[in-house]
Amino acid sequence: MTAEAYNFAYLDEQTKRMIRRALLKAVAIPGYQVPFASREMPMPYGWGTGGVQVTAACLTPDDTLKVIDQGADDTTNAVSIRKFFERTAGVETTEETEEATVIQTRHRIPEKPLTEDQILVYQVPIPEPLRFLEPREVETRRMHALAEYGLMHVKLYEDISQHGHIATTYAYPVLVEDRYVMDPSPIPKFDNPKLSNSPALQLFGAGREQRIYAIPPYTQVVSLDFEDHPFDPGQWDEDCALCGASDTYLDEVITDDRGGRMFVCSDTAHCRARRAAGHVGAMGAPYEEAEA
Amino acid sequence: MSATSADFAPSPDGGRAGEGGSATPLLRVEALTKRYGPRIGCADVSFDLWPGEVLGIVGESGSGKTTLLNCVSGHLDPDEGRVLYDTRASGVQDVRLMSEPERRMLMRTDWAFVHQNARDGLRMTVSAGANVGERLMGVGARHYGRIRGQALDWLGKVEIAAERIDDRPAAFSGGMQQRLQIARNLVTGPRLVFMDEPTGGLDVSVQARLLDLIRGLVRELGLSAVIVTHDLAVVRLLADRLMVMKGGHVVETGLTDQVLDDPQHAYTQLLVSSVLQV
Numbered sequence: 249m250t251a252e253a254y255n256f257a258y259l260d261e262q263t264k265r266m267i268r269r270a271l272l273k274a275v276a277i278p279g280y281q282v283p284f285a286s287r288e289m290p291m292p293y294g295w296g297t298g299g300v301q302v303t304a305a306c307l308t309p310d311d312t313l314k315v316i317d318q319g320a321d322d323t324t325n326a327v328s329i330r331k332f333f334e335r336t337a338g339v340e341t342t343e344e345t346e347e348a349t350v351i352q353t354r355h356r357i358p359e360k361p362l363t364e365d366q367i368l369v370y371q372v373p374i375p376e377p378l379r380f381l382e383p384r385e386v387e388t389r390r391m392h393a394l395a396e397y398g399l400m401h402v403k404l405y406e407d408i409s410q411h412g413h414i415a416t417t418y419a420y421p422v423l424v425e426d427r428y429v430m431d432p433s434p435i436p437k438f439d440n441p442k443l444s445n446s447p448a449l450q451l452f453g454a455g456r457e458q459r460i461y462a463i464p465p466y467t468q469v470v471s472l473d474f475e476d477h478p479f480d481p482g483q484w485d486e487d488c489a490l491c492g493a494s495d496t497y498l499d500e501v502i503t504d505d506r507g508g509r510m511f512v513c514s515d516t517a518h519c520r521a522r523r524a525a526g527h528v529g530a531m532g533a534p535y536e537e538a539e540a
Numbered sequence: 541m542s543a544t545s546a547d548f549a550p551s552p553d554g555g556r557a558g559e560g561g562s563a564t565p566l567l568r569v570e571a572l573t574k575r576y577g578p579r580i581g582c583a584d585v586s587f588d589l590w591p592g593e594v595l596g597i598v599g600e601s602g603s604g605k606t607t608l609l610n611c612v613s614g615h616l617d618p619d620e621g622r623v624l625y626d627t628r629a630s631g632v633q634d635v636r637l638m639s640e641p642e643r644r645m646l647m648r649t650d651w652a653f654v655h656q657n658a659r660d661g662l663r664m665t666v667s668a669g670a671n672v673g674e675r676l677m678g679v680g681a682r683h684y685g686r687i688r689g690q691a692l693d694w695l696g697k698v699e700i701a702a703e704r705i706d707d708r709p710a711a712f713s714g715g716m717q718q719r720l721q722i723a724r725n726l727v728t729g730p731r732l733v734f735m736d737e738p739t740g741g742l743d744v745s746v747q748a749r750l751l752d753l754i755r756g757l758v759r760e761l762g763l764s765a766v767i768v769t770h771d772l773a774v775v776r777l778l779a780d781r782l783m784v785m786k787g788g789h790v791v792e793t794g795l796t797d798q799v800l801d802d803p804q805h806a807y808t809q810l811l812v813s814s815v816l817q818v
Contacts, residue, residue: 381663381665381666394640394641394644396644396678398674398677398678398679398680399674399677399678401677402663402666402670402677403666405666405669405673405677405684405687405688406667406670409667409669409688409705410667410706474683474684475682476684476685477684
C-alpha cells in the first residue's frame with residue numbers, strides 16, 4: 249500500500265524543492281540558519297523530524313542510507329528512522345560507514361573519516377547557540393547579522409569561573425569560516441575537530457525550530473575558546489573494552505550494581521569492524537566467538 | 541521665563557579635569573522631538589554636553605525626561621532633530637545616521653547606560669564577573685585571566701567584595717546590583733554615561749553611598765553624564781547643569797545651584813518648594 253500512497257521518501261516533491269532551496273542557501277552561507285517551512289512528520293518532535301526532512305530532500309533511489317543514534321545503528325531512534333526510509337523510499341540501508349552515501353546522525357560523527365561522496369545529516373533540537381544566553385529571537389538574529397558574539401564567550405567564562413575549565417562537553421559552539429557562530433547540534437566536543445575541513449557535505453535540520461544550516465565540504469570550523477584556556481576535545485584513561493581502540497569516543501556502560509563498568513566505542517559499526525579485523529579489548533571475546 | 545537651552549553657554553567652571561579645553565561639545569542635541577501618536581513625548585529639546593560635564597534632567601513623572609534620554613541614547617528613534625556625538629575615531633557624527641553596527645559598537649564601548657532597575661541592565665543568569673566581563677568580550681577580549689583581573693579590579697572600585705565575583709546578581713542586594721551595573725558599564729572606559737533614575741528604589745542610606753560612589757567615579761574618570769531623576773538631591777550632588785522639563789518641554793535650564801536656589805519658572809519653584817525638609 250505504501251508504494252501508491254506515498255511519494256518517494258514520504259515528502260511531496262514541492263516540499264522537497266522548498267527544502268532544497270533552503271539547503272542551497274545554507275550551503276552558500278556556511279553556518280547561517282535558514283528558515284524553512286518544516287512539515288509535520290509521522291514522528292514526534294525531538295525524534296529527528298528536521299534531519300528526516302533534510303534526508304528525504306537529499307535521497308535519490310540509488311542512495312545507500314545509514315542512520316545512527318548516539319553512534320549506534322541499533323538503538324530505537326536509528327532503527328525507526330531507517331525503517332521509515334526503507335518503507336517510504338525503498339533505498340538500500342547499511343550499517344557500514346564507508347558504504348553509505350547519506351548518513352543521518354543524532355549526537356555523533358562516525359569515527360571513520362568521511363569522503364566527498366557522502367552527506368552527513370544532523371538532527372538538531374535547538375539550532376540557536378545563543379538561545380540560553382539571550383532568549384529574544386529578534387536580538388539573537390541581530391547579533392548574528394552583526395557578528396556580535398561576545399556573549400558566547402560569556403558562557404565559556406561562566407564555565408571556567410564555576411568549574412575551573414570549560415565544562416561544556418556537547419553542543420560546543422563553533423565559528424564557521426570566521427563569520428557565523430553555530431551550534432553543531434549535541435555532538436560531543438570530541439567530534440568538533442571532525443567538523444572542520446571535512447570532505448563530506450554536512451547538513452543540519454531542526455524540525456521544531458524550522459531552521460536548516462550547513463557546513464560545505466572543506467570549510468574551516470573553529471571551536472571557541474580563550475587564549476589561556478584553549479579548546480580541548482577531551483580523552484579517556486581507558487581503551488574500548490571490546491575492541492581496544494584508544495582514539496574513539498567511549499560510552500560508559502554500568503555492568504552490575506557493585507560499581508562494575510566498562511567503556512565501549514559509541515560508534516558500533518566502527519567497533520565491530522575493528523573486532524572483525526582481529527582487535528580485542530580487555531573485556532572482549534574474539535570476534536568469531538562473539539558473533540557465533 | 542521660558543528658556544530654550546540651544547544658546548546656553550557652558551559655565552567656565554563647569555568643565556572639569558579630564559578632557560581639558562575642548563572646542564567642541566561631546567554631545568550636541570538639536571531640536572529633538574518624539575511624539576507618541578497625537579501626544580508628545582518631548583518637543584524641540586536642544587542642549588550641549590561638554591567633556592567632563594554632568595547634566596541633570598529633572599521633572600515630574602510623564603514630563604518626557606526618560607523619553608528624551610532614550611532618544612538621545614539611541615534606544616528610541618526620535619521623530620525630528622539631530623544627536624551629534626564627537627566620536628573618537630571619526631569626529632562629530634549624527635548618531636541617527638550611523639550604521640547599526642557602528643551605533644551598537646558606540647553604545648557598548650564609548651557610551652554607557654545605567655538603568656533605573658538594575659535587572660534591566662544586568663544579565664541575571666550569569667555571575668557578577670561575567671557581567672562585568674561581557675563588554676570586554678564583546679570588543680574582542682579572549683584572555684580569561686585578564687578579563688577576570690579587570691572584573692576584580694572593577695568590583696573593587698564599586699565596593700563589591702572580591703569573593704562575590706562568582707555569585708549571580710540575583711544573590712545581591714538592590715544597592716549591590718546597582719553598583720554592579722555601574723561597574724559593568726564602565727569597564728570599557730566610556731566617555732559618556734546615561735543614567736535613568738540611578739538611585740530609584742533604593743533606601744536612603746544606600747542611595748547616599750551610591751551617589752558618593754558615582755560622584756567619585758565621575759570625577760576620577762572625567763566622565764560626561766546625563767542623569768535623569770525626579771530627586772533634586774541627586775542632581776544637587778552630581779550635576780553641574782540642570783534642565784527642568786514639564787509636559788515634554790524644557791522650561792528652565794541653568795547651573796544646578798542657580799536653578800535650585802533661585803528658580804525662575806513657576807513649575808521649578810513648585811518643584812523646589814515640594815522637597816520635604818527634614
